[in-house]
Amino acid sequence: MRRSRNSHTPPTRTASARTVAYDTIRAVSESDAYANLLLPTLIARAGLDTADAALATELTYGTLRKQGTYDAMIALAANREVSLIDPPVLDALRLGVHQLLSTRIASHAAVNESVSLVRREGGASAAGFANAVLRRISLDTPGEWAARVSDAARSEDERIGVTRSHPVWIVRAFRRALAAEGRADELDALLLADNEAPGVTMAALPGVADAPQGKTATRYSPIGFQLGGGDPDAVVTGSGGGLRVQDEGSQLVALALTRVTPVGADERWLDLCAGPGGKTAILAAEAVSHGATIDANEVIPARAGLVRRAVVAVPLDVNVAEEDGRAFATEHAGEYDRVLVDAPCTGLGALRRRPEARWRKSSSDVADLVDVQRDLVDAGLRALAPGGILAYVTCSPHLAETVGVMADVRRDWADKIEELDARAALNAVAREPLDLPVPSDGSGRAQLWPHRHGTDAMFLTLLRRR
Template identity: 65%
Template structure:
């Protein structure tokens, strides 16, 4: 099971396809009437939106190769990126506007047409693109993919939207809200259930007044950050404030820096670096230690831990249950000398088969990914409370299995890229209640010890918990959660679990 870059996904319901309409429309395979020219950047953005809608693709994985395949100039690539991510971030708000302008719910609009309308509304209300260009190009998109009848409908809806400003449409849809949370959801483009979960997580730290700042930060494109693998590369300027391995991208395509380094420099959020560094720094490293990354895909944290292990004569193993992601882990590890074993097993089974063997274990658990909405904005529209209910038992089982695989004195880091309390402190407390053979360490202190600058990690409201929560609005990182559990060197108590 893997955590980094992978969330459990629930397909977001799409609009109904009118009777007789091809299931392949919107992918450029069915064209009616004359083919009309569409500006390449808009076409790329539209194709990515269709992939996200139809196949549950993630834009951050689909967009770069789409830009490369289209041969876009840097200027057009920047436009395609803004159109794609901007549209996905505010999808729920744009759907409310479209429904009002079309005088019908969006599930009554063909999905291929709906994605073109969403793209157009973003241009009309949130960019400096000229209204006539946004309308004409979008109508051409619909004519190309869905036919003249659909393009006439799109034209009518978009002309209606151009009659008012973004502020006017925002006020109009907020007037229809049934609660303050629904009004906030329309204004900040977050589902109501996500807003409530984030509010509770902030309130647990005594910082509920930061909710709107957090929601706003989710809608701002994050800066590209890089990691220099310790002992194999040196971080360049400008440095980031916390992780000693982290630095900002110098601009342009970051893949060039990665390729030039042979993989010793990688794209990685500073929060991801901090939690891995905290595990490595939680206790002095002894030569010969054995480490395990239990949920390794796609391998970013694995590579960082592997480099640190190499510096200290420790041995790292990795595990990833999904074969394609296991291949990504192996690719990430190519830059680190040595033969690092990558298993392809259910993490629970692997840990159960290796009792008492490992000195440090990273459990970067599968989660809802609500802490990475800046990077994967479409995730907010895919997830539901049902995902949390499904994931929590798995998270508990993975962490419990990891504890069983700890050697005396060993430390396990439980990490999620979600601040949802059920996935974070809830999981940790459930595991702690079931056992008497582990103690919780101070994860806040562990992060502070590896940080180059003072870091504001809230204590209020976390009585009895040593966990740490990073936040995009406060730290400029993804909302990474970290808890550290240790099996004491001298065990005078027995496990609360049956053998």
């Protein structure tokens, strides 16, 4: 059945937006580029107006989020595995399918412009192939194609993965993490939340800046607000850095560390894995109000530079070292009263904001990351003075990166640490109570969720050194 569509976007306007989206998607596929970093640069270079920029953004992120579903549709329409399609052609097909099935762009415009992109990359023969595939897909409704790929799945997990555009290993990891809270039935809600574009959430650094008048406060974070439109970069620049883009979950876990217990005199704090510096900025602002000092460490020089820029608005000298966190902690053993270990992780908790991460990681990556996470927590504990508190944070709900790491740490440190109640710490700083069920093992850990809290899936454990 052919669908009729009315486009509200003239073809002459959409062409440049499509090109920017395509070039971003190609860079993500070919060079492991980060869409959130590259896309604004390409938009500015192309001189897109506000409407074009919004269209390029929607096309880019929409295509990346639903890539798994679109690949399954392309494979059926082309009668070949997508691995056999030249990557530049495949990326143009993904972009074309997104326009056909998930936007109000007219079918003929979506097909013609996508075929033009293919012709630019692969010549007339590739363009003919792309034209045939896209016209085949344009004949049926989104619902018919969704049913078709669902019916072609070889297992229930594959069906869920292909219809919700998540790799099967992530589907299974999410199910296990939710089951640990007795809420495995929320899996579909979580996957759907990952495929929704999040609004722009910002933080007003406490004691440094106030949220602009008329902005809606975040539901939970006492320092957060919703931008609700406009250019966030302009807001950040205009505030001198006192206002910054930051997920509400990140705000909450940073505040939980600074406010879990009263701050003593002359406390020293450390952000051990500080890049890109969002949490460091909150810690630094909090340190000012309590008379504490803070150091930061980030092993990657470019990210260390981001940390320095993140704290520029805070009237405090923040020393930013560029060392391996394990070495830094050894050099400063027993010196700090509060330590944040926001360890490198799979990033599965931020798929709604960085959708390409789901296609970039694999289950085989987890073990190496867990080793690093365990080492960094161990290092952070060594950096604590007696009575000091460590916050272990990951933007991932994967049980190996959360529960598994903590199980190893408790075994290795046994009677040298005690676990604090992270759920109570979060609720103590939140504007309203968070829905944080007690996990099946009865531990004090806390897990935030996109579908439940509207935040990234931030994990938090608080440990005090005896």
